[in-house]
Amino acid sequence: MPSKDKRLNCWAGIVKKVIKGEEFSRLLEFKHWKQISPESFQYRKVKRGFKTKTAASAWEEDHWKEIEETQVHPPKKKTPLTFSKASTPYLKQVRTRCKNHNTFRYKKAMIKNLLGFWRKDLPLPITTLDIEEYLDNLYDTKGGKKANRELRELNTLFLWMLNRKLIFDNPMTPIEKYADDPFEKYVPPKEHILTALKVANGFEKDLIRTFYHSLARSVEIRRLKVADCDFSNRIVWFSTRKRKGGSMDRTSLEMNNSLYEILYRRSKIAKSDYVFPGNNGGQLPKTTLDKILPRIFRTINFTKDKAGRWRPRPEERQIKPFGFHSIRHHVAAHLFLNCGYSVADMQKILRHKRASTTDTYLKSIINMNLAKGLSALDQDNFETIERPTQNTGKLIGYPESI
Numbered sequence: 001m002p003s004k005d006k007r008l009n010c011w012a013g014i015v016k017k018v019i020k021g022e023e024f025s026r027l028l029e030f031k032h033w034k035q036i037s038p039e040s041f042q043y044r045k046v047k048r049g050f051k052t053k054t055a056a057s058a059w060e061e062d063h064w065k066e067i068e069e070t071q072v073h074p075p076k077k078k079t080p081l082t083f084s085k086a087s088t089p090y091l092k093q094v095r096t097r098c099k100n101h102n103t104f105r106y107k108k109a110m111i112k113n114l115l116g117f118w119r120k121d122l123p124l125p126i127t128t129l130d131i132e133e134y135l136d137n138l139y140d141t142k143g144g145k146k147a148n149r150e151l152r153e154l155n156t157l158f159l160w161m162l163n164r165k166l167i168f169d170n171p172m173t174p175i176e177k178y179a180d181d182p183f184e185k186y187v188p189p190k191e192h193i194l195t196a197l198k199v200a201n202g203f204e205k206d207l208i209r210t211f212y213h214s215l216a217r218s219v220e221i222r223r224l225k226v227a228d229c230d231f232s233n234r235i236v237w238f239s240t241r242k243r244k245g246g247s248m249d250r251t252s253l254e255m256n257n258s259l260y261e262i263l264y265r266r267s268k269i270a271k272s273d274y275v276f277p278g279n280n281g282g283q284l285p286k287t288t289l290d291k292i293l294p295r296i297f298r299t300i301n302f303t304k305d306k307a308g309r310w311r312p313r314p315e316e317r318q319i320k321p322f323g324f325h326s327i328r329h330h331v332a333a334h335l336f337l338n339c340g341y342s343v344a345d346m347q348k349i350l351r352h353k354r355a356s357t358t359d360t361y362l363k364s365i366i367n368m369n370l371a372k373g374l375s376a377l378d379q380d381n382f383e384t385i386e387r388p389t390q391n392t393g394k395l396i397g398y399p400e401s402i
Helices: 022-029 053-072 083-098 101-118 128-142 144-163 190-199 202-214 218-223 257-269 286-301 324-338 343-350 355-365 375-379
Strands: 003-005 010-020 033-037 040-050 235-240 249-254 302-304 310-312
Touching: 010 022, 010 053, 022 033, 022 040, 022 053, 040 053, 083 101, 083 144, 101 128, 101 144, 128 144, 190 202, 190 286, 190 324, 202 218, 202 257, 202 286, 202 324, 218 235, 218 286, 218 324, 286 302, 324 343, 324 355, 343 355
Parallel strands: none
Antiparallel strands: 003 010, 010 040, 033 040, 235 249, 302 310
């Protein structure tokens, strides 16, 4: 409240305020503050020289407002948004929308590895050089395939940040793909599949044969329920989440006689909603499924000595281990090479949405340069010079007894 200073013949503006609260002890660091009780702190500022009371009153109001905004309730310092803080809501959205735990786990591990490489949490925006340094190291240690996969995943992450206005430039844009040697997936021969069947128990035999006659993915077999088998129309429905957004996609496959016999028999003996249930009657756990073939190959490739220790069998009696998905590779190669199935036919059987996916898939399991030669021209009527030919036999055989 302004007061009249008779000695100087002017109005003196006086700001005198009391603030209560232990948290305001920090105000003692500022000028004009003093402590008047254990929880009370006073501010007093006197300024002389105003000609009018109105001017003094206006100064008091403005001055206290400034002190309150800068000292009593100062604005909180904005902490810079870091890479990990921006990635947290992204992972949360992946976990909510994707419904695929493996996808979430991979993306989380990728972000964790990136932070471990940097040794600190960098503030946004991230520079292209920061990303390139990580990817270059990944390329040197684990190869182009791994580096390119993480390049795609990181590009997805930064595009998500860009769409949410967390960043204004995508640091991945200037980074080009790394050189990657073509990778051919392993295609087990029929003899190896038959050998595995010989040592498998009844449940495992049905499982291997179902993989063979359906070309299904592991997760599709684990999700397969008795209700998905339409025996009257000889159709089986498989469910997968390999779609953008993680929504469930159901595709049908016509049962051949072998698949019909397996699924029909198992539907009658199964005491569960699932065709291949776990021990508790629920869905077969992935960890349980992943242990089946390794156990079979251990029995094939190793034997126990008198002391009960596992010893490798002679090399000629061993077979190269493979997974359930390799059976899908085997059958796809056999149908394409030996049964005259076209890419369009294989697209339907493999249940791909795009023909380009099928074409890429077949190239990864088949040497397309050897798939179709010019042997059909051997039947022409032109005079040719006979040359010795190498009989390579069939690249992929069909295990009729599976």
